[in-house]
């Protein structure tokens with residue numbers, strides 16, 4: 597049966613949700629709502645949505661499902677004020693995609709009191725890029741997608757409805773309570789974001805005295821600080837809405853840094869070794885292949901001889917095989933040694949096809965997981 601789905605906030609996540617819904621529900625109508633008309637024009641041109649609107653009220657009135665994909669403070673405002681003034685359909689299901697859950701669920705209490713079903717949501721995948729241009733139907737493929745249903749009878753039916761609606765995302769749905777979500781997301785997403793941005797601030801502070809410093813910032817710094825390029829409004833809101841959890845985590849973090857400082861001061865070789873060895877053991881044991889904690893990047897490593905044109909050979913063969921690369925990086929390219937290329941693909945299937953394609957051209961490839 598055809599339904600109307602309204603997605604409020606046509607950015608990276610809203611656009612990806614809209615595309616995933618359209619992928620597996622061609623019969624549904626997806627209306628995109630945003631404050632920014634140009635964003636809506638682009639979403640329409642890119643075929644991300646069927647219709648556009650700048651009015652939450654007008655769109656929400658005709659919606660069977662509403663997905664709110666704005667920064668968390670706006671989401672809270674929309675839920676606790678704007679949607680309260682709307683004559684919603686009787687069986688409407690409302691969800692959000694915000695990176696924090698407790699304040700969002702709390703904000704939804706008034707709607708819930710009115711008999712509206714609200715299920716919190718958070719797809720655990722994304723990017724440091726924002727905006728509808730970066731959105732993709734497969735952005736959440738293989739990633740965990742957290743749902744926070746209320747404790748009542750209708751929630752089971754509504755949860756199933758959402759899972760079905762979002763089936764095209766190929767995400768792995770899990771349900772949990774808001775508090776547990778905020779603690780876990782605080783550890784694996786929010787605290788790392790603060791640390792990444794702090795590292796960039798530290799580099800900035802040294803730039804005047806050491807102008808060469810940015811040239812030396814190689815793999816490690818780039819890997820650990822990529823996320824510092826994300827949207828500051830989104831991250832401001834995340835910290836404001838996971839305040840209590842993050843205060844405690846920052847204190848624990850400070851204690852940890854204090855502990856390492858003491859080990860350095862005391863030149864405690866064993867203590868320092870244990871600090872790194874313990875982290876390595878734990879990090880190496882994290883589920884890389886499974887969806888989740890460390891999302892698979894679908895990477896393929898390719899040995900390349902050190903001669904001019906070899907990278908264009910690799911990309912050329914992949915183009916011939918009609919395989920798109922989402923990221924490419926030279927890991928080792930020093931003189932006299934074999935270089936290693938790291939290629940990233942959208943899915944494991946694409947990576948397998950790339951493997952076969954490059955092996956048929958006599959390249960040695962391996963999956964680094």
Ligand SMILES: NC(=O)c1ccc[n+]([C@@H]2O[C@H](COP(=O)([O-])OP(=O)(O)OC[C@H]3O[C@@H](n4cnc5c(N)ncnc54)[C@H](O)[C@@H]3O)[C@@H](O)[C@H]2O)c1
Pocket residue numbers: 604605606607608609610629630631632635665666667668670671693694695696718719720721722723724725726727728827830834
């Ligand atoms: N980016 C990620 O990696 C990621 C991953 C998972 C969840 N999230 C969550 O998803 C949400 C959206 O993030 P994003 O990365 O898509 O941001 P984005 O900046 O790409 O998009 C947000 C969109 O919301 C619109 N908007 C803002 N206020 C609005 C309002 N009052 N009414 C209508 N539209 C409004 C903006 O114009 C923009 O187009 C956030 O809550 C974020 O915490 C982000």
Ligand SMILES: O=C(O)C(=O)C[C@]1(C(=O)O)C=C[C@@H](O)C=C1
Pocket residue numbers: 694695719720721722723724725784785786823826
């Ligand atoms: O991959 C990235 O760039 C992200 O930062 C994605 C990321 C994360 O921290 O893992 C960011 C915020 C979200 O709420 C979920 C996912």
